[in-house]
Structures are given as C-alpha cells and as structure tokens.
Amino acid sequence: MKLPEEFVNKMQSLMGDEFNSYLESYKKPRFYGLRVNTLKISVDEFLKISPFHLEPVPWTTDGFYYREGDNPGRHPYYYAGLYYIQEPSAMLPGAVIGVKPGDRVLDLCAAPGGKSVQMAAQLKGQGLLVANDINTDRVKALVKNIELCGIRNAIVLNDSPGKLAKNFEGFFDKIMVDAPCSGEGMFRKDEDAVKSWEKFKCEKCSCMQWDILGQVDKMLKPGGVILYSTCTFSPEEDELMIERFMDAHEGVYELLEIPKKGGMEGGRSEWAGGKYDFSKAARLWPHKLDGEGHFAALIRKLSLDEMLQKASTAELNHFNERSFEKSHAINGPDALKGFNKDLSEFINNNTTLDLKGFAFQKGNNFYHLPEACPDLSGLKVAKFGWYLGENSPKGFVPSHSLAVSLKGEEMKRKITFSSDSRETNSYLKGETLIDSSEKGYTGICVDGYSLGWAKQTGDMLKNLYPKGWRKMA
Secondary structure, three states: OOOOHHHHHHHHHHHHHHOOOOOOOOHHHOOOEEEEEOOOOOOOHHHHHHOOOOOOOOOOOOOEOOOOHOOOHOHHHHHOOOOOOOOOHHHHHHHHOOOOOOOOOOOOOOHHHHHHHHHHHOOOOOOEEEOOOOOHHHHHHHHHHHHHOOOOOOOOOOOOOOHHHHHOOOOOEEEEEEEEOOOHHHOOHHHHHHHHHHHOHHHHHHHHHHHHHHHHHHHHHEEEEEEEEEOOOOOHHHHHHHHHHHHOOOOOEEEEOOOOOOOOOOOOHHHHOOOOOOHEEEEEOOOOOOOOEEEEEEEEOOOOOHHHHHHHHHHOOOOOOOOEEEEEEEEOOHHHHOHHHHHHHHHHEEOOOOEEEEEEOOOOOEEEEEOOOOOOOOOOEEEOOOOEEEEEEEEEEEHHHHHHHOOHHEEOEEEEEEEOHHHHHHHHHHEEEOOOOOOEEEEEOOOOOOEEEEEEEOOOEEEEOOHHOOOOO
16 A cells, blocks of 8 residues: 555654554554444344354444454344444444433534444433534435434434534533544555545644534533544644643543553643643554554533533523424323324334333424424434334325334334345345235334334235335345
8 A cells, every 4th residue: 555655754753663563554454343233132142143253342342343254234134233334443432432321412423323323322212312414415324324223312413513503502411523534544444545635634624623623612511521533643633633622621621531442542642732641532553453543532521610500591402393393292102192193003003112202293204202302493404303104195104214213022013034034135125025914014024123114915015125225136
C-alpha cells in the first residue's frame, strides 16, 4: 500500500522510534468483527448456535472477531438481526459511554448505525435513542439497520446539529459524537480512505468537528456524558480538539478514565497543551492490538447549581401537535382500544405484547415510543419511533418494523424454519411459500427468531419480506 508522503512524514515526526513498528502493521491483514445484538439474543445463546469461528474482542462483552471466510453477511441470522457486522476497534465507543436503561441518548453523526444499535441494546427498550445524520443518502442505511436490529425506541433525524440544538436544549443524558474525520486509522482496512485523505485532510475535518462540538454542550444535561471518537491519528482532530472544547467550557467538563484493554493505550498528553490528562482517553493502534486505528475521549459535564437551574425548564417534553393528529398514553394491550380498534385487535390477536408508553397516529400510520414525543418541530424526521403499521380499507396492515422487532415468543402465529433450510432461503429471496393454515398474517422465523411477515391465503403464504431487503442469490 502506498501511503501519502505528507502523511508518512507527519506520522514519523509524531511517533519517533515507534514509527517503523507502526508502518509494519500495513503488511498485516485487517481484522473482521461482529457484535451480538442482545435485544434479540444473549451472547451465550448466540455462541451456542453460531456457525462462525469466533474470538472475543477484549474491550466489549458482546463483540467477536470472525474469520474472513465466514461471510456472516450472507447468513440468515444476519437477516434476523442477531448481530451487527462492525470493525472491532469501532466497538469501543459504544462499550464505554455507559448507556443505561431509561437514558435519553443522542448519536449525532450516526450513519450507518453501528454505535446507535450498540447503545440501543444497552437501553433495553427503555428511554429514547435519537440517531441523526446530516447526509440524506447515508441516513437510509441508518434507518434500515435500526429496523433490522429490532429497535423500538428510536427516532431517526436527518438534520444539522445546529437545528437539533434548538429543539433539544438540556435534553440528553449521553451524546455520542463519532465525528467525521480524515480516516487515517482506516487506511489498512479501506484503500479508498487513502484516496479520500487528499480531499479531507485534518485541517478540513477539524473545522467540521469544531462546528459539531459547538452544538453538543447545549443539548447535554448537567451530569451528562459525551463520547467523542474518530478513526484518525491526527492530534488536531483528537487531543487538541478535546482540549479546545474543554477550554471553551472551562470548569464545566472533566475527562473520565476509559479502561485500557487488549493493547490499547491512553491518549498522548504531549501532543496537546499539557493542561489535561489525556492518558484517561484511549488510542487504539493497529501495531499494538487486533483492530484498526481509533481515538476515544469520555468527558462528563459537571452538575453545577447554575446549570441545574437552567436545565430545569428543558426537562419538559413538548408534544408536537402539528406532526401527529392523535397521541394516547397506554398501559397494556387493552388500553389500545381507546386509541384505535383495528390496531388493538391486531396486537391482541397476533402478539403477546404488553405495550406501555405512548401510541401516536399520523394519517393512517401508527407509532409507539416508551415516553412522550420530544419537540420535533422544524426537523427532518426519517423514522419516528416504532412503526407498527397502517389502517387500510381492508383492515390493519402490520409493518415489517413490527415483525423484526418482535421476539419469536411474542408472535402468536408463526412458522419457524432452520437456518439451512430451503424455505428460509426462499423467504429471504421474496419467494412464495407453500403452507396450509388459518388465513391471516403469520410470522416467519429462522430457528425461532423473527424475519418478517407472510400472509396465509389458502395453501400459500404470500411473501411480505421487503423488496429492498431481499437476498439476491
């Protein structure tokens, strides 16, 4: 691999005697990883059924290395959302940000969604995840991955951090900023990153990062936490960026310790101004561990009385009446009867769901969130909460999002096929299945894990697997 001469000279100056060892890492193969989606299956349960050769990733409890030839993206378990394919080093930020059930979490630069679905698993269906990306094309992949992983408590936005800051003042407990960067840590994994480096050097990226961080403080509660990460080595985008942010909010933030595992090191305080202890941050070097280059810093906003007083009014949720014709607080399936009869009948007849929280209606479409809707006025919404389905002249039509978010045991009517069966492969290709049963919607599962819906019509099951999700071969 031919590295840009300017990059090589800079790294040699930064790393000194360590540079040759670093350079040798480019001769080694990259590493491949997947992370178990614990919203759908526990790690222990997955290891019992996994067909892959797996070794644990040291810095997360749900991540594993797999061999290149395993090809997990083709397996039916991928289509069931049992795992997310992710570069091993990229698993660190979500593992250490400390999300807890009930938190309000923002993933500000979220696409394609690896860190979003990781944090959603930690929420365990409680609280709220807001995943945002300003790129309209990339946000489509973000929506798909959130649906595939069965996340019920997420809102996906497609807007600028500045616009979000106007709606979410003091709203979030945790904010993930996986910032756009020069991508130097991905050179071994992706040669395109080498080509794009000439266009997106650290000077340009650091300007974007500073603009993004300029909005983050406004949205974080006192006592809340920011996880800032990049996949680059550049101090201007890493230690110096965090130093600049903390200087701009002097006395408000503190660096928290990130546990060092599997060969990772602390940040380089000598690459910054020496005011902060960057050994508490984390650097992942490709010549020192099994993964690509990454930087992560965990910073906490202090709980000062002045900030607490300012945040008190921001704690109020504002339901956006202009976006939804109807909202309804629910506590169990029977409560849906007062909201919509067709929706209530489908949920009760076809699932064992015990819904709590809030149901929403816009036009003929129905949604659910575990808490009241935040103020979304003026924002581009790519996905709102858990999309349950829609009313049609022929009755309620359940969404694919509803199906893939259900556990097998939550489906009253289902057919399950083995992962290596002809029927599973046929279903994922969108083909009709032959089966005789009671007419109506039926859940299709692989080894007990939901894939989607089919509709029983006589001796056939009409395949309702979305066209854009189907296997090509």
